[in-house]
Amino acid sequence: MSAVFEQIFQVGFLAAIIRIATPLAFATLGEMFSERAGVLNLGIEGIMLLSAMTGFTAASLSGSLWLGVLAAVLTGMLMGALHALFTVVLGLSQHVCGIGVTLFSSGLAYFLYRLIFGQQSVPPNINGFQTLPIPILSDIPVLGPAVFNQFALVYMAILAIPLAAFILYRTPWGLSVRMVGENPRAADSAGVSVIATRFQAVVLGGALMGLAGAFLSMAQFNAFTFGVVSGRGWVAIALVVFGRWDPWRSAGAALLFAFVDALQLRMQASGLGHIPYEAFLMLPFIFTIVAMAVMSRNAVAPSALLKPFRREER
Amino acid sequence: MFRLEVRTSTPAWFNLALPLLAIGATLVLCSGLIALAGAGVPDAYGVMFTASLGDSYAITETMVRAAPMIFTGLAVAVAFRAKFWNIGAEGQLLAGAVASCFVGAIPMPGPLAMVLMAVAGAAAGAAVALVPATLRVKFKVDDVVSSLLLNSVIYYALMALIEGPWKDSFSGYPISPPIEDSANFPVLIEGTRLHLGVIVALLAAPLIWFLIVRTTLGFRIRVTGENPEAARYGGIHVERVLISTALLSGALAGLAGVGEVGGVHFQVMSDISPGYGYSGIVVAMLARLNPLGVVPAAIFLAAVMTGAEAMSRATGVPAFLSDVIQGTALLAMLVALLFTAYRIRRVGVAR
Numbered sequence: 001m002s003a004v005f006e007q008i009f010q011v012g013f014l015a016a017i018i019r020i021a022t023p024l025a026f027a028t029l030g031e032m033f034s035e036r037a038g039v040l041n042l043g044i045e046g047i048m049l050l051s052a053m054t055g056f057t058a059a060s061l062s063g064s065l066w067l068g069v070l071a072a073v074l075t076g077m078l079m080g081a082l083h084a085l086f087t088v089v090l091g092l093s094q095h096v097c098g099i100g101v102t103l104f105s106s107g108l109a110y111f112l113y114r115l116i117f118g119q120q121s122v123p124p125n126i127n128g129f130q131t132l133p134i135p136i137l138s139d140i141p142v143l144g145p146a147v148f149n150q151f152a153l154v155y156m157a158i159l160a161i162p163l164a165a166f167i168l169y170r171t172p173w174g175l176s177v178r179m180v181g182e183n184p185r186a187a188d189s190a191g192v193s194v195i196a197t198r199f200q201a202v203v204l205g206g207a208l209m210g211l212a213g214a215f216l217s218m219a220q221f222n223a224f225t226f227g228v229v230s231g232r233g234w235v236a237i238a239l240v241v242f243g244r245w246d247p248w249r250s251a252g253a254a255l256l257f258a259f260v261d262a263l264q265l266r267m268q269a270s271g272l273g274h275i276p277y278e279a280f281l282m283l284p285f286i287f288t289i290v291a292m293a294v295m296s297r298n299a300v301a302p303s304a305l306l307k308p309f310r311r312e313e314r
Numbered sequence: 315m316f317r318l319e320v321r322t323s324t325p326a327w328f329n330l331a332l333p334l335l336a337i338g339a340t341l342v343l344c345s346g347l348i349a350l351a352g353a354g355v356p357d358a359y360g361v362m363f364t365a366s367l368g369d370s371y372a373i374t375e376t377m378v379r380a381a382p383m384i385f386t387g388l389a390v391a392v393a394f395r396a397k398f399w400n401i402g403a404e405g406q407l408l409a410g411a412v413a414s415c416f417v418g419a420i421p422m423p424g425p426l427a428m429v430l431m432a433v434a435g436a437a438a439g440a441a442v443a444l445v446p447a448t449l450r451v452k453f454k455v456d457d458v459v460s461s462l463l464l465n466s467v468i469y470y471a472l473m474a475l476i477e478g479p480w481k482d483s484f485s486g487y488p489i490s491p492p493i494e495d496s497a498n499f500p501v502l503i504e505g506t507r508l509h510l511g512v513i514v515a516l517l518a519a520p521l522i523w524f525l526i527v528r529t530t531l532g533f534r535i536r537v538t539g540e541n542p543e544a545a546r547y548g549g550i551h552v553e554r555v556l557i558s559t560a561l562l563s564g565a566l567a568g569l570a571g572v573g574e575v576g577g578v579h580f581q582v583m584s585d586i587s588p589g590y591g592y593s594g595i596v597v598a599m600l601a602r603l604n605p606l607g608v609v610p611a612a613i614f615l616a617a618v619m620t621g622a623e624a625m626s627r628a629t630g631v632p633a634f635l636s637d638v639i640q641g642t643a644l645l646a647m648l649v650a651l652l653f654t655a656y657r658i659r660r661v662g663v664a665r
Contacts, residue, residue, distance in 0.1 A: 040458065042401075046641075092648045095399055095458040099595050100648065104641025107634055114632035115351055234466055237459060278474035285463040289445075292460060293453040306458070 013262060014146035019220065021251075021258035022157045023048075023212040027236035028243065028250045029164045030076075030208030036168065036245055037201035038181040038304040039087055042098025044209055045233030046105030047079040051213030053109040056224040057116055060126050065218055069153070072214035073207045079105055080206020081199070088198040091308035102233075113224055128222035129153060151219045153211065160208070164247040177201050181302035184309040194309045209233075238288035244300045257284045324654045329607065332653065333600045336646040337614065343646070344639050353629035365624030366617035374506040378578065380609075380616035381515040382407065382587070385570035386594025387601060387608040388522050389439075393563035394603050395526060397539040398450075398556050400443060402461030403567040404591025405468035409442045410435035410568025412472055414575045415582045418493030427497035428510070432572050439568020440561040442468060447560030451553040465591065473584060480582070490582040499577040509577030516609065518566070523605035535559050567591065588619075596644045602651075615640060 027048060034041040041047075051072040059068025079101060086097040117124055129151040138148040147158075168174040176197045179187035184194045212232070217224045239257060243250030264280035345355040366376045386403040393400035400406075414435035418427055445464060449455035473488070480490040499509040526532035537545040538555045546552050574586055593615055600614070601607030622636035 100644035107637025110634035276474040278470040
């Protein structure tokens with residue numbers, strides 16, 4: 001057991017946690033914005049995959065990583081807009097549309113990737129993002145090299161958390177988002193456009209999902225493979241519930257999951273574990289299902305989640 | 315001027331027209347991708363059709379692929395009829411596959427093994443589906459998210475099995491030991507892979523149709539889905555109906571896994587299902603949740619999957635086109651369904 005503790009307080013281990021948490025934090029914040037506005041986006045898994053692909057492709061063809069990030073974000077916004085068109089504008093069922101968006105986006109990602117890069121025995125890779133030490137801060141013992149010697153996208157994720165909280169709780173638009181997610185009828189009476197606000201929230205969520213995809217293919221793996229997302233979108237769905245639809249708690253949930261995942265990887269590598277590593281990977285899902293059962297009594301989910309809004313139906 | 319009006323009823327021919335409209339729109343939209351890949355659109359779709367439905371062998375291959383999607387399609391159709399949002403057919407299929415593989419590996423007379431495999435697989439699928447249903451009935455937990463998340467739990471449990479106790483100690487491959495030869499489902503036409511499970515799937519569809527349309531349970535399922543308040547008022551125990559629906563739905567999805575183990579792979583591996591559970595949602599929606607419609611819808615998707623590989627070899631268009639077609643078909647069908655809720659009516663300027 002002491003060996004496990006030693007592992008935890010290593011700089012490399014802390015840095016690994018931060019790196020695993022980054023795409024999850026982006027994805028979770030993205031899903032949270034969408035759900036706070038009353039729209040469940042099960043398209044997240046596919047949106048992350050397609051963004052990872054377009055980001056990687058743009059970076060690979062242009063040689064500019066930031067152009068890749070831009071492509072990924074635009075892809076995320078576009079697919080978010082598609083989901084919003086179906087679920088918000090047309091009022092179609094959110095879960096079925098979400099599955100449709102995931103099937104469509106993943107199919108398109110595989111198709112376009114194969115079309116552009118052909119079938120290669122070794123997948124092409126790029127020179128991904130390099131770590132960017134922040135002066136002074138990166139000299140802090142342990143914490144410095146773990147947190148402040150990271151990729152630029154990691155810093156963006158860290159900044160995105162307070163920013164998301166600020167937008168959601170301190171701006172008029174954030175208030176509108178919470179209103180249309182809690183009580184769209186009242187929001188409508190108060191002059192808030194339910195359709196427009198929901199649409200914007202889902203598109204913003206898509207942009208964040210795009211950043212998650214960009215991180216995976218341009219910082220973490222530096223390549224696009226068909227398993228590059230491998231369920232991280234579903235993890236984000238779980239983390240939003242686990243984090244009670246709050247930016248801070250959701251990000252905390254992402255960090256907690258990253259800790260368990262990093263520990264699991266370490267134990268696998270060092271041969272310490274007697275428990276199959278899959279047991280760890282199952283944990284966030286089981287925890288979330290249990291948490292949903294426990295929490296449902298105080299009903300913290302946005303009240304209008306999954307409910308389409310049509311003005312004429314009263 | 316045109317105006318959207320709420321429809322009160324839909325004509326019967328919509329049941330056929332809407333899926334055909336959605337499939338037509340899908341093929342038109344996806345032809346853009348074929349053109350992008352530099353192939354002729356009629357060529358590509360032509361090869362796809364010939365390779366999946368063009369001769370009797372191709373048809374048997376398509377049917378083998380359709381069988382699991384008939385089961386998952388039925389599973390989703392039954393669940394959605396009661397508005398039990400079972401997104402977990404994928405996990406239930408995997409549970410069914412694992413359970414039937416356990417049973418199939420025990421030496422016993424073939425026919426007995428096959429029956430017990432089906433029973434075990436259906437029970438395993440039902441047990442998995444029971445979780446989101448119970449959580450919804452007892453704790454008001456949203457069934458969409460819980461059933462979806464269970465897919466990941468079951469997947470990792472399967473991985474733990476095939477990388478742990480089941481791992482092939484000889485080759486080191488993460489695959490389960492094969493089931494007994496005597497438990498392999500009989501092949502119906504020699505020289506093909508058409509197995510007994512395909513016939514069972516084809517018979518299951520009219521059986522489930524009968525259950526939904528003609529029995530008391532079916533009536534309760536429909537009323538619970540359409541108007542739970544009225545159902546409750548009419549003395550229907552809605553919670554009990556939801557649990558029964560979940561058990562039935564999960565059992566059907568579990569049988570999809572049984573067929574893949576008993577008739578196709580004879581063992582369990584990590585990619586035993588290329589997303590048949592999610593395809594079941596596409597199938598059920600294309601079928602407008604009608605169990606009889608599930609059969610042609612599943613055959614359509616199976617034909618696309620079978621044909622895509624041949625199309626890829628012949629024209630160089632990536633076979634992943636079939637995945638795009640699947641997603642597009644689901645989205646197109648959802649849009650087409652708007653015509654059942656609304657109609658476009660011309661509004662006169664003056665009377």
